[in-house]
Amino acid sequence: MTNLPVPTLSEGAVAVCVFCIFLVPLAAGGLALLNAGLGRSRSAAHTMLASVCILSVAAIAYFVCGFAVQGFTGQPAHVLRAGGQQWDWIGAGPFFLRKFELDGSPASLAAGFSMLCAGLAALIPLGAAAERWRLRAICASTALLAGFTFPLFAHWVWGGGWLAQLGVNYGLGHGFLDLGGSSCIQAVSGLTALSIVWILGPRRGKYSSGKLPNAIPAHSAVFVIFGSMLCWAGWVGLNSAGAILFGGATPGQTVLVAVNTTLAAASAGLAALVVTGLRFGRPDASLTCDGWIGGLVASSAGCLFIKPAEAVVIGTIAGVLVTYAVEWFEFGLKVDDPGGSISAHAVGGIWGLLAAGIFVRFPINSGAIATAQSGSESGQFIAQLVGIATLIGFVLPTTYGLNCLLNWFLPYRVSLEGERQGVDLHELGADAYPEFVVHTEEFIQR
Amino acid sequence: MKLTGFVMLVAGWGIVLASVALLVSMKPRTIFVLAGLGVEVIGLVLVLRSHVVLEDETG
Numbered sequence: 001m002t003n004l005p006v007p008t009l010s011e012g013a014v015a016v017c018v019f020c021i022f023l024v025p026l027a028a029g030g031l032a033l034l035n036a037g038l039g040r041s042r043s044a045a046h047t048m049l050a051s052v053c054i055l056s057v058a059a060i061a062y063f064v065c066g067f068a069v070q071g072f073t074g075q076p077a078h079v080l081r082a083g084g085q086q087w088d089w090i091g092a093g094p095f096f097l098r099k100f101e102l103d104g105s106p107a108s109l110a111a112g113f114s115m116l117c118a119g120l121a122a123l124i125p126l127g128a129a130a131e132r133w134r135l136r137a138i139c140a141s142t143a144l145l146a147g148f149t150f151p152l153f154a155h156w157v158w159g160g161g162w163l164a165q166l167g168v169n170y171g172l173g174h175g176f177l178d179l180g181g182s183s184c185i186q187a188v189s190g191l192t193a194l195s196i197v198w199i200l201g202p203r204r205g206k207y208s209s210g211k212l213p214n215a216i217p218a219h220s221a222v223f224v225i226f227g228s229m230l231c232w233a234g235w236v237g238l239n240s241a242g243a244i245l246f247g248g249a250t251p252g253q254t255v256l257v258a259v260n261t262t263l264a265a266a267s268a269g270l271a272a273l274v275v276t277g278l279r280f281g282r283p284d285a286s287l288t289c290d291g292w293i294g295g296l297v298a299s300s301a302g303c304l305f306i307k308p309a310e311a312v313v314i315g316t317i318a319g320v321l322v323t324y325a326v327e328w329f330e331f332g333l334k335v336d337d338p339g340g341s342i343s344a345h346a347v348g349g350i351w352g353l354l355a356a357g358i359f360v361r362f363p364i365n366s367g368a369i370a371t372a373q374s375g376s377e378s379g380q381f382i383a384q385l386v387g388i389a390t391l392i393g394f395v396l397p398t399t400y401g402l403n404c405l406l407n408w409f410l411p412y413r414v415s416l417e418g419e420r421q422g423v424d425l426h427e428l429g430a431d432a433y434p435e436f437v438v439h440t441e442e443f444i445q446r
Numbered sequence: 447m448k449l450t451g452f453v454m455l456v457a458g459w460g461i462v463l464a465s466v467a468l469l470v471s472m473k474p475r476t477i478f479v480l481a482g483l484g485v486e487v488i489g490l491v492l493v494l495r496s497h498v499v500l501e502d503e504t505g
Contacts, residue, residue, distance in 0.1 A: 083467035170466055198497055207501060333494050334501040379472065385479050386462055392486045393459025397452045 004160045004168060006074035007106050013244050014104050016251040020241035021109065024116040027234020028055060028123055030227040034293070035127040037223025038286060038339045042422025043131040044219060045432035050126055050135055054142045058119040061147035066118055067100070068093040070151035072107040073160035085169040087162040091155045106245060113241050114154055117185050118146035120238075124189035127339020129196045129412075131203050132419055135427050137412040141403060145192055149399055154184040156390070158246050163390065166383045173380025174362060176387040179247045180239035180261075180300030182352035187391050188399075190346025194335065195400035199407050202336030204419045213330055216338065221285045228269075228289040235296040236261050243304040257303045261296065264315030268295020271319030287323050290340035294322030294348035301349075302356030310359040317355070318348050350388055357384030448496035454489025458482045 009017065032051035036044045071077050071091025080087045094100050102108045122142040126133070156163040157178050167175035178184065207213050218224060240257045243249035249257065272291025276284035298318035299311060306314070325343035329335040335342065357380055406412075418426035425431060465478030 085467070166466070172466070201504075202501070332498075334498050382472075382476055382479055385483060386466055389459055389462040389479070389483050389486060392490060393455045393457075393462065393482075396490075397455050400452070 004073050004164060007245070007248060009106050009109075009244065010250075012251045013249075014109065016254055017109055017113075017241050017244040018104075020237040020244070020254065021113050021116065023237025024113070024120065024234055024241065026230045027238055028116070028120050030230030030232075030234055031120065031123045031127070033223045033227030033230065034289065035123070035130055035227075035339050035341075037220040037227060038127065038218040039130045040216065040422070041219040041433055042424050042431060044424065045428055045430065046135070046423040047126065047130050048432075049428065050133075050138050051123055053135065053139055054122045054126060055119040057139045057142040058122040058146035059115055061143040062115045062118040062151065063097060065095055065147045066151040067091075067097055067111050067114065068095045068151075069148060070114055070155045071159040072110045073164075075107060075159070077155070077160070086165075088160060088165060089156070089162060090152060091159055091161075109241075110158065110245050113245060114151070114158070117154070117181055117238070118150050120234075121150045121181075121185045121189040122146050124186070124341050124345050125193035125196050127341035128193035128337040129200055130338050131423060132200055132413055133196070134410075134412060134414050137407070137410050140406055140410050141192075141196065141412075144402055144406060145189065145399075149192065149395065149402070150184060150188055153188050153391075153395060157184050157387070158242075163383075163387050166386060167379070171379055172383035172386070173357075173378070174383075176383045177305075177356050177360060177380065178301045178353060178387070180235070180242040180303050182297060182301035182349040182356075183387055183391060185238075185349075186297045186300065186345040187349035187353070188395055190342050190344075190349055191391060191396045192399045192403070193337070193341045194346060195396065195403050196412070197335050197337055197342070198400065199403055200413050202334065203338070204416065206336045207334060213334075213336070218286050218338075224286060224289050228292045231293060231296060232262070232265055235265070235300070239300050239303040242300070247304045249304050253304060256308075259308055260303045260306055260311040261299045263308050263311040264299030264318065265292050265295040267312045267315035268292055268298070268319030268322070271295075271316045272323045275320055275323045286340070287326060290326055290344045291319035291322045293340075293344040294318040294351075297345055297348035298352035298355060301352040302360040305360040305362055306356075307359075314352065314355045314359065318351055321351055322348055350391065353384050353388055357381035447492055447499070451489045451492030451494075451496060454492065455486050458484070458486030458489060461485060 036047040069091050071093040076092040077088045078090045122145045155161045163176035166172040236258045239261045240254040243257045269292035272288045273283045276287045295315035295318045322343045325347040326340045461482030469475040
């Protein structure tokens with residue numbers, strides 16, 4: 001069991017938290033639309049069906065073993081002793097949620113919230129690997145992410161694990177801070193997306209003509225923009241529920257969280273709009289929406305403990321970072337990421353964690369996180385760096401290794417013929433738009 | 447090159463963990479955490495570079 005205090009919630013906080021948790025599926029719907037819109041028309045049905053499959057597999061995988069791995073503060077956990085301190089490294093909760101009361105307690109709310117977060121996290125790699133990832137492989141990889149990788153990191157951050165204990169055990173601020181999931185949802189799944197794209201390789205025809213990549217345009221700007229708007233609503237719920245459950249926010253403080261989330265997204269979207277407008281002569285809808293998502297992602301980590309003006313700064317930097325990161329991955333690193341998932345979620349998430357270390361100020365007696373832990377304020381930035389080092393030094397190699405292993409048993413990539421036909425026809429036998437879309441000219445022979 | 451990169455990623459993380467667990471005062475701990483992150487960055491560059499080389503070779 002962890003040495004952090006078990007949080008308690010008032011009835012009002014439980015009610016607001018439940019409402020916020022119910023908003024989270026909007027983010028999943030938004031990401032599904034975004035992923036489908038940023039791909040070609042001949043893979044739209046496949047992407048949407050894959051999104052449904054991902055949410056289903058993630059929910060079941062989390063139910064089977066995810067919560068057992070994640071646990072919650074005050075629940076049983078496996079602990080190592082090193083350097084005179086305990087390192088809580090994995091939960092020891094019940095598999096299949098056996099004998100676990102889903103009664104509105106903080107632990108049960110965290111279980112419900114994290115089940116939805118697991119689905120959201122598993123949707124992110126789909127945006128990067130769209131149009132060449134087989135449906136069976138998508139389901140298998142989702143089970144891995146939702147059943148092990150996500151809950152393990154979530155235990156370290158949200159379940160009272162060793163990253164959360166850095167403040168109590170080693171005096172590093174208030175421990176690693178991530179209320180809305182910039183690390184355990186966004187960065188973990190963004191890095192998983194990078195691993196999967198490395199394994200899959202680029203879409204056929206993307207890098208066929210010399211050094212510059214071929215442009216493969218998104219098929220529906222409307223899906224992309226509407227998806228981004230849905231994500232906004234979902235993220236307000238995500239950050240607010242996270243702030244109540246893991247930051248000890250009162251119901252009234254969710255107003256600050258919602259304002260910060262909105263301002264970060266707005267400034268990020270505008271920053272991306274201005275940057276693309278200045279660089280290309282006119283604004284780019286896809287990059288603007290990627291910037292918007294990057295702002296939402298970056299807002300999550302410290303959403304309760306930053307001021308609105310700081311949210312604007314965090315969002316603006318996120319928007320600019322994501323815009324350049326998309327180009328850097330595509331041109332410089334030859335990473336074919338049609339949804340911009342790696343840039344928006346991995347780069348945006350890591351920036352959000354860093355920003356939390358820079359901007360967060362903990363008011364006295366403002367909730368469980370501020371009153372329970374006694375580390376110095378100056379150590380908060382180091383705690384954030386330790387979390388980022390864990391993402392890059394542990395999560396990336398682990399997720400790459402596990403997905404390579406899975407790819408060996410269950411090949412991830414569709415056949416050349418499948419890519420030529422489009423995954424809609426090849427895997428589902430029907431197009432998303434059978435009556436009016438002709439896509440033969442979309443395919444560029446490698 | 448890719449394997450070396452991944453080994454350096456894990457090694458950098460090991461340096462960060464060791465500095466948190468073994469060092470007490472804030473200054474050396476900060477220096478070693480940054481050093482560990484530096485090793486990770488070099489590892490990441492190697493892994494990213496190996497992917498670019500692989501793509502160039504396979505066309």
